[in-house]
Amino acid sequence: MFPPTESKRECRRKKDAERWPFCSDAFMIGPPSCTLNDLRRPRLRKCPFDIGSTTWIKPLGGGLDGYCWKVMFGNEGPYVIKLFWDREQRSRASFASKLECRNAALLQMMQTAVEDGKAVGMPVLLNHRARAWVEAIQNIESFSVEERQDSEARIKRAAELDIKLRPFLSVPRLRKCYGWLSISGEILAGLPQQLRPPDAEIKCRSTRWPNWAEGPDTDYMAIVYEYVEEAPNSPAAVQEVVDFLHLAGFTNTLSPWTRNWQGSVLLDILAIASPYEWAWRTDNYIRLIKAEWMLRT
Template sequence: MPGMDRYAAESRRLQSMSMPFLNEELMKGTPRFRGQDLRDPRLRRSTLDPKAIVFESRLGGGSDGFVWKVRFGDEGPFALKVYWDQVPPHEPGSYYSMQRECQNAAVFQMMEASLDVDPVLVYEQPLGRKEAIENYFSFCEENCYPNLIPNSGKPVALPGAKFISTLPRLTKCYGWLKLRKDLWSSLPDDMQASHEDPNKVKKLMSSHLNCIGVVYELIEDGENDAAAIAELDRFLWQAGFAFTITPNLKDWKSGIMIDHAGIVHVRGYGWNEDDYLKRCVSDMLAKLDDQTNSQGDEPLGAK
């Protein structure tokens, strides 16, 4: 019965949207990465002082939120992203972008912490949800390699498996912070957020709640590197992430992915097996290759 299927899907969505994703603990030191932490990823609070924020310029926005170049006193510059939806959206089937990005950032930090201790053993070519989940939880403390094979010598991967020892280059996240609700009215006109749909801006600016923003490393403009993009795509696949939309070069700078709303970890809302198995970054790389060839350069990956 299609009606019941839609009802069940919406119930699952609402349940997922209600999951907490912010940790009040300050982002100091290494995060925990036990199995429970990966099952329930929560981004830690930024150590930066929101009272010291200085807006320097607008970097632009999209369907999920708006981004500014900011400083906090003498620290920075950083990229501050503030989301249009400060509470779960009501539209059936929609995802909660702030929740997704905070969870992704928390997961990446836990995976980095895990790799700082030991290499992680994963399926080299995971072929479905079960193997994606196993790879994802390979990063938890309980599954670190020495715990799996005590008294082992040099790590040796079995056929069909591989060791991941380092995290690819990712945009660093400095945690979430709370911004006072009257902040937007004090900004000059040339610093205000904008969107082709004015209702998105109105919903954020007219809210009576203090809003949440997430602070990221500021990535400068630069040429995209096909090898770096392919490396990250391979890592995301082996770590259990799926692309929820077709990757676009506008979301990458200098070979670094700057927008993390288009990916979802295997435990997150919106993950599905079809998207996971469809490695659509190859289409983006082909376009990048075409752009390079049209400029008369050597084909990407030729060396």
């Protein structure tokens, strides 16, 4: 059980996070900035690809949050476009585009921080025994430039609290994200019938679909990812990813499904939540997840 002050602090931070912008109009060119402020308020940068150059190859399927296609941008690719149904927040935990943009931005910053830290001899230092919300937050902030530059002071403060910090020198294979973009209703309506997204259904009831009645100027948010080829999952490689995500402060939010993984790469990052989100739960964070559980069918 947390002390009341920590519990109030967690609730206040999550309420504040509801108002933060989650995407940036800056194009995703070069590595992201990794300051403390960037990590505290993660925003996904804009995809630099031209949506007008898109060749829609085939649908990949979807669900309650959105729909995915395999695409090319000009002669480059293949990539995946993931389009989100909801264009505004319905409840605290249901705005998928916001959650996924923040997760993608955080993971990209963390990967950059580890690479930069290793290159200049100022590695990211993490508490490998993190179990509480405040410890998850501290591990996220450990990826910042400021924390990496103040490593000696951090080690001293941690030792006073009987916390051992260990250097983190490599990030396991993660799916590459190329940023967010807008897709108009006109583009979606112009797709051939076999490429159009079907309604997402639960118990034979349609629950999510593009609202064609809102007109061709309606914009839907999407995120562009690398296309991961089909390949078997290695439990050992999946375990590396799961362990990294725990160290980085994330918890699992969805039921485990093998289909969330391909070639030992996590495809759906809505399956995780950072401690800034209401979906983050202490009872999930204190449990150390095994790959075999994540890969259940």
